Amino acid sequence: MKYTKYVASAAGLLGLGALLVACSPAEPKLESGYDFATPETQAMQDDDFSNPGFMWVDIGAEEWATVDGEAGKSCESCHGDLSTMKGVTTSYPKYNADDKKMRALQHQINNCRTEQMKAKAWKWESDQMLGMSAIIKNQSKGMPLNVSIKGEAAPFYEKGKEFYFQRRGTLDMACKHCHIDYPGVKIRAEVLSNGLPNGFPTYRLKWQKLGSLHRRFRGCNSNIRAEPYERGSEEYTNLELFLTHRANGVAVESPSVRK
Ligand code: HEC
Ligand code: HEC
Structure with a gap:
């Protein structure tokens, strides 16, 4: 929005309105x-x-390395460093053949907890789930959504x-x-x-x-x-x-x- 305004006023100033129309991209992207x-x-x-959201990112970082459940594993035991999650969330929600429906990131996290870790599922709005989804999504910060x-x-x-x-x-x-x-x-x-x-x-x-x-x-x-x-x-x-x-x-x- 700011960019458009700036360009518009600069163009007006220089009398380049017609040129601007010719050069402007065809599809205006939606704004965040x-x-x-x-x-x-x-x-x-x-x-x-x-950014107070990072208090939950810290919770996510701690949970990533915490062993929980009967399998005696943490997220890190299987996935390694958090950076392996870079780009992952840009394609969520994603179709899952076992569920025969879409998985939001939170469904996938809970699936790993119950199936892979034999641990209890987290409540959707719990600090752990908010923290884990925040830190995983933060690995893709700046990347375009691409579902x-x-x-x-x-x-x-x-x-x-x-x-x-x-x-x-x-x-x-x-x-x-x-x-x-x-x-x-x-x-x-x-x-x-x-x-x-x-x-x-x-x-x-x-x-x-x-x-x-x-x-x-x-x-x-x-x-x-x-x-x-x-x-x-x-x-x-x-x-x-x-x-x-x-x-x-x-x-x-x-x-x-x-x-
Ligand atoms: C009566 C008007 C109204 C309707 C209808 C409405 N919303 Fe909103 N919504 C708002 C307002 C006001 C906000 C806060 C300001 C903003 O980001 O638009 C908001 C914010 C949001 C945001 C957060 C955007 C952000 O950047 O954080 C999302 C997502 C959203 N709405 C989705 C929906 C969806 C999906 C529906 C239909 C189920 C819906 N809204 C219906 C008024 C509405
Ligand atoms: C025992 C090994 C194991 C553990 C522990 C584990 N996962 Fe997974 N995870 C997997 C496997 C295997 C897959 C891919 C297959 C699938 O979808 O189930 C996967 C897939 C994922 C994906 C989706 C990746 C993609 O590209 O779509 C995310 C996100 C994820 N795990 C997060 C977590 C989180 C968060 C934890 C800890 C709460 C965790 N996992 C614990 C094995 C594990």
Whole structure:
């Protein structure tokens, strides 16, 4: 957004409007929620030391090396250094043939815990799960999202898409009505963004803690007085697939900071 404004004003100044049109890229990329945030919030995210999300990243780092469960293993025993996770999350949610459905990163982490470690699954919104998903996603920071909706993933994408455009709740609104129709417009104290998933888990100043994407879905559903679904449910995982595909090409920011 800032770049576009800068270019527009510079072009106006030099009278190069026509040239600019000729040179501008065909597809305007969707913008991260970061671009709609205040400079103060952006500054908090920019500096790993002032970003409160890193308190959970530290929890994730500790868990990565912690032996748990009957198999006597840690994540590290099998996967080695955390850096082996670089790039992994850009393709999640991913179709899994055993489950015959999509796995969000959290499902994959819990699958490794229960099947590989013989340890207990973590709750979706627990500090351990938030921390582990934050540190794994942080390995891909700056890399573009790149989920596939081909082959086996296609029907799940269609379901997620249907959810996104479906009116619901007593306000009878769809996700689209805010995040496609009105990005940049102020709603109460907040500026609407494209509503993308690239910063999650996100430290929200309102929550005073890190929170998952599915927690955000629940909040957006409740705001229009619609019944929220469970975190990790198929409905929200398919919605995450649709949304992540919509954001393909946008860089991972996890853990981001938002109002
Ligand atoms: C006993 C070995 C073992 C342990 C311990 C283990 N994993 Fe895994 N993990 C695997 C194997 C094998 C796969 C690939 C096959 C599969 O999908 O199950 C995998 C896959 C993954 C993937 C997906 C990689 C991709 O490219 O899609 C992630 C993420 C992951 N593990 C995270 C973890 C985390 C976090 C822990 C600790 C909580 C952990 N694993 C513990 C063996 C292990
Ligand atoms: C009544 C308007 C409204 C509707 C409808 C709505 N949201 Fe939101 N949503 C917001 C507001 C306000 C925010 C906070 C500011 C922002 O990032 O847009 C937000 C934030 C988000 C974010 C976080 C973006 C970020 O960068 O952190 C995601 C993701 C999101 N919404 C997804 C959805 C989905 C999916 C739906 C449909 C289930 C939905 N929203 C429906 C108003 C809405």
